[in-house]
Amino acid sequence: MTPSLLAQLKSKLRRRLLDAILISQPHNRRFLSGFTPLDHGIEESAGLLLIPRKGQPLLLTDSRFELVAGQDAPDFEIMVHRHGVVDLLKKLFNRLQIKRCAFESHYTLHATAAKLQEMARAQGVTLVPVTDLVEKMRLCKSRAELEKIAQAVLLNEEIFQETYRQLRPGMTEIEVALQIENRMRRQGADRPSFETIVAAGPNGARPHAVPTSRPLKEGEPVVIDMGLILDGYCSDMTRTVVLGSPDHQTKEIIRLVRRAQLAGMAALQAGVTGRQVDRAAREVIREGGYGDKFGHGLGHGVGLAVHEAPGLSPRATKKLQAGMVVTVEPGIYIEGWGGVRLENMVVVEEGGCRLLNKDTTFLDI
Amino acid sequence: MTPSLLAQLKSKLRRRLLDAILISQPHNRRFLSGFTPLDHGIEESAGLLLIPRKGQPLLLTDSRFELVAGQDAPDFEIMVHRHGVVDLLKKLFNRLQIKRCAFESHYTLHATAAKLQEMARAQGVTLVPVTDLVEKMRLCKSRAELEKIAQAVLLNEEIFQETYRQLRPGMTEIEVALQIENRMRRQGADRPSFETIVAAGPNGARPHAVPTSRPLKEGEPVVIDMGLILDGYCSDMTRTVVLGSPDHQTKEIIRLVRRAQLAGMAALQAGVTGRQVDRAAREVIREGGYGDKFGHGLGHGVGLAVHEAPGLSPRATKKLQAGMVVTVEPGIYIEGWGGVRLENMVVVEEGGCRLLNKDTTFLDI
CATH class of the missing domain: 3.90.230.10 (Creatinase/methionine aminopeptidase superfamily)
Incomplete structure (x- = not known):
C-alpha cells in the first residue's frame, strides 16, 4: 500500500467519522494491500483487510495463506484466525477501540453481515455499510x-x-x-x-x-x-x-x-x-x-x-x-x-x- | 423440476407460512430449474427463481439468457426484465399477492438485500432470510x-x-x-x-x-x-x-x-x-x-x-x-x-x- 493511498483512505474515514473499514471485495483488497490470492467464490474468502484510521493496517487470513500474505503485503500486520474471522474481529474491535466500522455492503453476504452485526452490537460497535468507497480510488490509474x-x-x-x-x-x-x-x-x-x-x-x-x-x-x-x-x-x-x-x-x-x-x-x-x-x-x-x-x-x-x-x-x-x-x-x-x-x-x-x-x-x- | 421436488419445496413453504421463495444461489437454481448458465460472480447474476406456494414457478432473467432459459427450464415461466430485477419483482409481488417471501441470505449481497427490503417494505411484503433450505434438499442424490x-x-x-x-x-x-x-x-x-x-x-x-x-x-x-x-x-x-x-x-x-x-x-x-x-x-x-x-x-x-x-x-x-x-x-x-x-x-x-x-x-x- 503506497503511503499516499493509505493517507487518502484514512482521510475518507476521518470525514465519515469512521474508526476503521473492513475490506472484503477481492480487487479492493489487492489494490490496497498487494495480497494476490483469489477467493473461491464469495463464500470462501482468502482474507479481509481491517484498516483503522490510526495505526497499522491489518490483513486477516487463515493458515493456508499466512506465508503468501507476508510476502505480498509487507506493509500489513498479518493476523491468522483459527476460530473464524468474526471471533478475531471481535478481539480487534476491542483492542483497537473501534466503535464505528465501515464494511463493503456490495461484497458481503447478507448472512455474513447478520453474523457481524450480532457480534458488533454486543460489543457496542456500529457497522456502517459503504458501497464504492475504494472503487472510486481505483478509477484513475497510477x-x-x-x-x-x-x-x-x-x-x-x-x-x-x-x-x-x-x-x-x-x-x-x-x-x-x-x-x-x-x-x-x-x-x-x-x-x-x-x-x-x-x-x-x-x-x-x-x-x-x-x-x-x-x-x-x-x-x-x-x-x-x-x-x-x-x-x-x-x-x-x-x-x-x-x-x-x-x-x-x-x-x-x-x-x-x-x-x-x-x-x-x-x-x-x-x-x-x-x-x-x-x-x-x-x-x-x-x-x-x-x-x-x-x-x-x-x-x-x-x-x-x-x-x-x-x-x-x-x-x-x-x-x-x-x-x-x-x-x-x-x-x-x-x-x-x-x-x-x-x-x-x-x-x-x-x-x-x-x-x-x-x-x-x-x-x- | 420434477413434480416431487416442487411438491417438497411447496410443503416447506407452507410449513413456514411463506407465500414464495426467491432462489439466487446458482447450484440451487440449477437443481430446481435445470437452468445452466453461470453467473459471472455474485455481482452479475444470470437469473433468479421465484417459486410461489401456489401456481407455476418463474425464472427471471435478462435478454442474454432468454433463449437458453426456455430450453433449460421448460417447467418455468420465463420472465425477462428490462429495468432490473427489483422492478420486475415488485410487479410480481403484486400480481401473485405475495406477502411473505423467503430469500437466500447466504447468497444475496447485503447491498442487494437492502434494495429488495426497501422495495418490499413499500409494498407491504415481508422478506424472510433463509440459509440452507434448498441445500438440504440436495444432500441425498436421486x-x-x-x-x-x-x-x-x-x-x-x-x-x-x-x-x-x-x-x-x-x-x-x-x-x-x-x-x-x-x-x-x-x-x-x-x-x-x-x-x-x-x-x-x-x-x-x-x-x-x-x-x-x-x-x-x-x-x-x-x-x-x-x-x-x-x-x-x-x-x-x-x-x-x-x-x-x-x-x-x-x-x-x-x-x-x-x-x-x-x-x-x-x-x-x-x-x-x-x-x-x-x-x-x-x-x-x-x-x-x-x-x-x-x-x-x-x-x-x-x-x-x-x-x-x-x-x-x-x-x-x-x-x-x-x-x-x-x-x-x-x-x-x-x-x-x-x-x-x-x-x-x-x-x-x-x-x-x-x-x-x-x-x-x-x-x-
Missing part, C-alpha cells in the same frame, strides 16, 4: 498501473497474432479458444480475464457467445474476444477476422464498425461524459443503417477487474477523468448472419485519449 | 444424479490415465495441469470443477498448492488432484504418483495413507456421523506416527458443487444418510519433503458405501 495494463495488452496482442497465423478453415471454435488460453498460461499470464469468445458465422450474433464445436469456414466473420490477467491487471480485446476473402456485406459492416470505433475514440477526452462518447460511435452505426443491431454499451473500464467503472453507455452521465482506462468496442449483430465487434483499450487524457493497442490487423479492411 | 456423478468420475479417471501414461521427468507442474484441463475440455467436460493441483516434491506439502514451473523428478511423490464438471455434476479425485521407484519412506507413507482411506471407507454407512468416519481414518495415521501431518478433514460432499455438505471432519456431528456422495481423502504433508493424498468418491448406503472409482493405480504400492 503510472505503475498503466504500465502493467500496457504489458497485459501487449501480451494479449502477441498471443492473438500467434493464434491468428495458425487459423485454418475446419478448426473448431473450442479448439481456437483452447489454443489462446493455453498460450496465455504458457506465456506467463496469471489466467484469462474471462472465458475466451470465438464465435464463427451465425454464432457471432450473440455478443456473449460460448465457443462450440462449429468449424470455422472461409469467408465468414469470426469474432475473437479475448483477455488475460498479467500481474493482476487485465486486458480485453476483440478482433473480427475472416479466413479467405470477405464478401461485400461483411466488408461493409467491418468498415462501419471501425468508423464507429474511430468516432468514439475521437470523442474521448477528460471532461466529457461516457454517454457523449457512446453517442458519437452509435451515431455512425445508426447512419449506416444498423442502429438497432448495436444493443450493448460502447465500452467499460478495465483495471484489476475486466469490467469496472466507468461505463461508456447511454446511461453514463458522469464526466471521464484523465487516467481512466476504457474499452471502445462497437459491434453489429445480425441474427442468422453473425456479428462484427472491434475492441481496443485506451487511456483517457486531457484533450484526447491514448490507444494502448498496437495491433491493426483487420482494422483497415 | 438415481439420475448418481448416474451423472458416476459418469463424471469415469471421465475423470480416463483423463487421469491418459495423462499419467505420458508423464516424464522434466515436465513441469503447469504443463501437466494444462494437459489435464485441455483433455477435460476436448473430451466433453463442461469445465474443471476447480483449478487442477499438480504438486511435485516439496510443493506437495501444501494441500492447496498451485502448479508451478517446477519440473517433475524421478523418485519424488507428485500429488495430482483433479476434478471436472460433466452435465453439471462434479468429480474430485486425487492420486499421488511416483516416476521411477519410490524410496522406502515414500512407499511407507503411501501405504499408510491408503490404509487410512480403507479404514474411513469401512466406517462409512448411513447412520454414522461424519466425525466417526473421520476418526476411523485419522486413527490409522496417528498410529502410524503422522498424526500431526494430516491437518484437513477427511472428506466433503460432492454434487452440483465440488464442495458441499456433508463434511467428514472432527466437527461433523450429523448422521450421514443413504444417497449422499462424499470424498474420502486422507493425506500426510511434511514441510520440506512433500505430500501424499489419495482421494476417492463414494455413495453412502445402508450398511456400507459404494465406491464410484474404478482406478486403482498406486493404491496398491
Whole structure:
C-alpha cells in the first residue's frame, strides 16, 4: 500500500467519522494491500483487510495463506484466525477501540453481515455499510498501473497474432479458444480475464457467445474476444477476422464498425461524459443503417477487474477523468448472419485519449 | 423440476407460512430449474427463481439468457426484465399477492438485500432470510444424479490415465495441469470443477498448492488432484504418483495413507456421523506416527458443487444418510519433503458405501 493511498483512505474515514473499514471485495483488497490470492467464490474468502484510521493496517487470513500474505503485503500486520474471522474481529474491535466500522455492503453476504452485526452490537460497535468507497480510488490509474495494463495488452496482442497465423478453415471454435488460453498460461499470464469468445458465422450474433464445436469456414466473420490477467491487471480485446476473402456485406459492416470505433475514440477526452462518447460511435452505426443491431454499451473500464467503472453507455452521465482506462468496442449483430465487434483499450487524457493497442490487423479492411 | 421436488419445496413453504421463495444461489437454481448458465460472480447474476406456494414457478432473467432459459427450464415461466430485477419483482409481488417471501441470505449481497427490503417494505411484503433450505434438499442424490456423478468420475479417471501414461521427468507442474484441463475440455467436460493441483516434491506439502514451473523428478511423490464438471455434476479425485521407484519412506507413507482411506471407507454407512468416519481414518495415521501431518478433514460432499455438505471432519456431528456422495481423502504433508493424498468418491448406503472409482493405480504400492 503506497503511503499516499493509505493517507487518502484514512482521510475518507476521518470525514465519515469512521474508526476503521473492513475490506472484503477481492480487487479492493489487492489494490490496497498487494495480497494476490483469489477467493473461491464469495463464500470462501482468502482474507479481509481491517484498516483503522490510526495505526497499522491489518490483513486477516487463515493458515493456508499466512506465508503468501507476508510476502505480498509487507506493509500489513498479518493476523491468522483459527476460530473464524468474526471471533478475531471481535478481539480487534476491542483492542483497537473501534466503535464505528465501515464494511463493503456490495461484497458481503447478507448472512455474513447478520453474523457481524450480532457480534458488533454486543460489543457496542456500529457497522456502517459503504458501497464504492475504494472503487472510486481505483478509477484513475497510477503510472505503475498503466504500465502493467500496457504489458497485459501487449501480451494479449502477441498471443492473438500467434493464434491468428495458425487459423485454418475446419478448426473448431473450442479448439481456437483452447489454443489462446493455453498460450496465455504458457506465456506467463496469471489466467484469462474471462472465458475466451470465438464465435464463427451465425454464432457471432450473440455478443456473449460460448465457443462450440462449429468449424470455422472461409469467408465468414469470426469474432475473437479475448483477455488475460498479467500481474493482476487485465486486458480485453476483440478482433473480427475472416479466413479467405470477405464478401461485400461483411466488408461493409467491418468498415462501419471501425468508423464507429474511430468516432468514439475521437470523442474521448477528460471532461466529457461516457454517454457523449457512446453517442458519437452509435451515431455512425445508426447512419449506416444498423442502429438497432448495436444493443450493448460502447465500452467499460478495465483495471484489476475486466469490467469496472466507468461505463461508456447511454446511461453514463458522469464526466471521464484523465487516467481512466476504457474499452471502445462497437459491434453489429445480425441474427442468422453473425456479428462484427472491434475492441481496443485506451487511456483517457486531457484533450484526447491514448490507444494502448498496437495491433491493426483487420482494422483497415 | 420434477413434480416431487416442487411438491417438497411447496410443503416447506407452507410449513413456514411463506407465500414464495426467491432462489439466487446458482447450484440451487440449477437443481430446481435445470437452468445452466453461470453467473459471472455474485455481482452479475444470470437469473433468479421465484417459486410461489401456489401456481407455476418463474425464472427471471435478462435478454442474454432468454433463449437458453426456455430450453433449460421448460417447467418455468420465463420472465425477462428490462429495468432490473427489483422492478420486475415488485410487479410480481403484486400480481401473485405475495406477502411473505423467503430469500437466500447466504447468497444475496447485503447491498442487494437492502434494495429488495426497501422495495418490499413499500409494498407491504415481508422478506424472510433463509440459509440452507434448498441445500438440504440436495444432500441425498436421486438415481439420475448418481448416474451423472458416476459418469463424471469415469471421465475423470480416463483423463487421469491418459495423462499419467505420458508423464516424464522434466515436465513441469503447469504443463501437466494444462494437459489435464485441455483433455477435460476436448473430451466433453463442461469445465474443471476447480483449478487442477499438480504438486511435485516439496510443493506437495501444501494441500492447496498451485502448479508451478517446477519440473517433475524421478523418485519424488507428485500429488495430482483433479476434478471436472460433466452435465453439471462434479468429480474430485486425487492420486499421488511416483516416476521411477519410490524410496522406502515414500512407499511407507503411501501405504499408510491408503490404509487410512480403507479404514474411513469401512466406517462409512448411513447412520454414522461424519466425525466417526473421520476418526476411523485419522486413527490409522496417528498410529502410524503422522498424526500431526494430516491437518484437513477427511472428506466433503460432492454434487452440483465440488464442495458441499456433508463434511467428514472432527466437527461433523450429523448422521450421514443413504444417497449422499462424499470424498474420502486422507493425506500426510511434511514441510520440506512433500505430500501424499489419495482421494476417492463414494455413495453412502445402508450398511456400507459404494465406491464410484474404478482406478486403482498406486493404491496398491
